[in-house]
Amino acid sequence: VLIGTLCGWLSRDLQGRIFTPIWAFTVGVLMEGTHLIIVMLMVKPQETAEEICRQIALPFIFINATGFMMLIFLIKYIWNQKALAEERSRLRSELQAATVIQHSLLPTVTDRNPGCEELDLRASMKAAKEVGGGFYDFFFTDDTHLALVIADVSGKGIPAALFMANA
Secondary structure, eight states, rough: HHHHHHHHHHHHTTTTTTOOOOHHHHHHHHHHHHHHHHHHHHHSHHHHHHHHHHHHHHHHHHHHHHHHHHHHEEEEHHHHHHHHHHHHHHHHHHHHHHHHHHHHHHHOOSSBTTTTOOOOOOOOOOOSSSEEEEEEEEEEESSSSSOHHHOOOEHHHHHHHHHHHHH
């Protein structure tokens, strides 16, 4: 109960800053030492208390301190997994925004193109990742000439997309 209370209080107030395996093992040893002192004070006759402590001291100290250390490992692992999940979620949101931005840089294709009613033009781009280095554009240079631009930056992902947006 004492170890659990201490652990809960420290995790709330210190947010895991001092939780290290050595710290956990040390606290476990101190707590078990406290338990043995309580046994020495409460058990009568004194010889019985000493015999109990002599028989259980080392195994109890080692096992409980190791258990507390494992508990700290688990708590830290859970905190790290939670932080990683939050970071992945943030990155996923940023990549979705980058996809929307990249697609907004591409021209929109209307049903009819000004200057050439006979032409029906369609285009789309699908990046290998969330964003990529692909680009296209089309425009009329005059009433009878259509220019098409198709480009791709070597590579994939955000660096390629940023380079292409700049180009």
